[in-house]
Amino acid sequence: MPRVFNFSPGPATLPEPVLRQAADEMLDWRGSGMSVMEMSHRGKEFMSIQAEAEASLRELLAIPPNYTVLFLQGGGIGQNAIVPMNLIGRTGRADYVLSGDWSKRSADEAAHFGPIRIAASSEEGGRYLRMPAPSEWKLDPGAAYVHYCANETIGGVECFWTPDTGGVPLVSDMSSNLLSRPIDVSRYGLIYAGAQKNVGMSGLTLVIVREDLLGHALPTTPSVFNYQIQAKADSMYNTPPTYAIYIAGLVFKHVQSLGGLAAMEAHNRAKAAVLYDFLDQSRFFSNPVEPADRSRMNVPFWLRDTSLDEVFLKGAQARGLVQLKGHRSVGGMRASIYNAMPIEGVRALVDYMREFEARHG
Structure with a gap:
C-alpha cells in the first residue's frame, strides 16, 4: 500500500528519509551489532548519538552557550507542572497568557504550585480565535516568569512575534511549531516541546533553559523533574527515551540537509x-x-x-x-x-x- 498523506496532529508524519534510515539501521547501528533500542544509555554508542543530536539542535536553533538542552519525558502536559516546580520559586508567582485550550491547561496546572495571574486572554464566547495583542498583556514585573503557547493545535492560533517581557523570563510551549521557522532563543528563559510534531516520535520532550534559571526548584520537586539535577546528569539521571532521541537526531540532520x-x-x-x-x-x-x-x-x-x-x-x-x-x-x-x-x-x-x-x- 502506498504511504498516505497523514494530517494527524501528533504523533505526526515523519520525513520518509528518516524512516528509511531508521529502518536500515534497525538491527545494526553503524556496525555495533545492536539496535539503538538495545543500547545502554551510558554506553559510548548511545552517548555519541545523544551528543550528536544535541549538537545538531544547537546549530539549527543557534542556541547560545549559556543555555542547557535537556532530553526528558512527560510531554508538554508534563511540563505544565514541571515548569512551575522549577521556576515559580524564584518569586512565588507567575503570569500566563491564554490563546487557546493548551495555554489554559498550562495555567490551570501551574495553579497547583503557586499564585497564577492571567496577564492576557483572547477568549470570547468560549472560543480563542486570535493571539492577544501586545498592548493587552498586563505583566507583573515581580513574576517569576511569563508563559505563553506559541501555537495552539486545537484552535489553530499561532504567535509569530516574540513577546517583550522586560526582565521577566519568557517561557514558551513550542510543542507544535519548534523547528518550523527561525527563532531567537536568547529572547527566552525556557522553551519546551513535545517531540511528536516536528521533532520526531512521541516519548521525548525537549527543554532549552537558560542556566541562571536552574537551581530554583520547589523543595517538593521530585529529583527526576528537577532541571538542575537533570542538567548535571546530562539528561541521564534516569534512563532517557533513547530511541526517540535517536529519531530526533535524524530529523535534525534531515532539516539541516534541506537548508x-x-x-x-x-x-x-x-x-x-x-x-x-x-x-x-x-x-x-x-x-x-x-x-x-x-x-x-x-x-x-x-x-x-x-x-x-x-x-x-x-x-x-x-x-x-x-x-x-x-x-x-x-x-x-x-x-x-x-x-x-x-x-x-x-x-x-x-x-x-x-x-x-x-x-x-
Missing part, C-alpha cells in the same frame, strides 16, 4: 497559503481564526453543512488523506501540516475539498 529553519519557514508558508487561500474563497468551508494569527502548523476548518462531516472524512480516507477529524472539543476538521508534510499532500487535500464543494455545495 535549515529558513528553508523550513519558506516550505511551511507555501503549504499554509495553498490551504488558506482556498478556504478564504470557499463558501462551503470556513476558518474563523484572525488571518494574522492563523497557524501554519494546524489548520482547523468547518463545513457549512456539518451533517456531511462523516461523508467528507470517508471520502478523504478513500483518497489516502487521513487523520482530518477535528479535536473532539471543537468538532469540524483539522489539517496538521507540520514540516514533514509535503506540499503535494496539501494540494491533494485542496483538490478533494474543491471537488467535494462542487458536489455538495
Whole structure:
C-alpha cells in the first residue's frame, strides 16, 4: 500500500528519509551489532548519538552557550507542572497568557504550585480565535516568569512575534511549531516541546533553559523533574527515551540537509497559503481564526453543512488523506501540516475539498 498523506496532529508524519534510515539501521547501528533500542544509555554508542543530536539542535536553533538542552519525558502536559516546580520559586508567582485550550491547561496546572495571574486572554464566547495583542498583556514585573503557547493545535492560533517581557523570563510551549521557522532563543528563559510534531516520535520532550534559571526548584520537586539535577546528569539521571532521541537526531540532520529553519519557514508558508487561500474563497468551508494569527502548523476548518462531516472524512480516507477529524472539543476538521508534510499532500487535500464543494455545495 502506498504511504498516505497523514494530517494527524501528533504523533505526526515523519520525513520518509528518516524512516528509511531508521529502518536500515534497525538491527545494526553503524556496525555495533545492536539496535539503538538495545543500547545502554551510558554506553559510548548511545552517548555519541545523544551528543550528536544535541549538537545538531544547537546549530539549527543557534542556541547560545549559556543555555542547557535537556532530553526528558512527560510531554508538554508534563511540563505544565514541571515548569512551575522549577521556576515559580524564584518569586512565588507567575503570569500566563491564554490563546487557546493548551495555554489554559498550562495555567490551570501551574495553579497547583503557586499564585497564577492571567496577564492576557483572547477568549470570547468560549472560543480563542486570535493571539492577544501586545498592548493587552498586563505583566507583573515581580513574576517569576511569563508563559505563553506559541501555537495552539486545537484552535489553530499561532504567535509569530516574540513577546517583550522586560526582565521577566519568557517561557514558551513550542510543542507544535519548534523547528518550523527561525527563532531567537536568547529572547527566552525556557522553551519546551513535545517531540511528536516536528521533532520526531512521541516519548521525548525537549527543554532549552537558560542556566541562571536552574537551581530554583520547589523543595517538593521530585529529583527526576528537577532541571538542575537533570542538567548535571546530562539528561541521564534516569534512563532517557533513547530511541526517540535517536529519531530526533535524524530529523535534525534531515532539516539541516534541506537548508535549515529558513528553508523550513519558506516550505511551511507555501503549504499554509495553498490551504488558506482556498478556504478564504470557499463558501462551503470556513476558518474563523484572525488571518494574522492563523497557524501554519494546524489548520482547523468547518463545513457549512456539518451533517456531511462523516461523508467528507470517508471520502478523504478513500483518497489516502487521513487523520482530518477535528479535536473532539471543537468538532469540524483539522489539517496538521507540520514540516514533514509535503506540499503535494496539501494540494491533494485542496483538490478533494474543491471537488467535494462542487458536489455538495
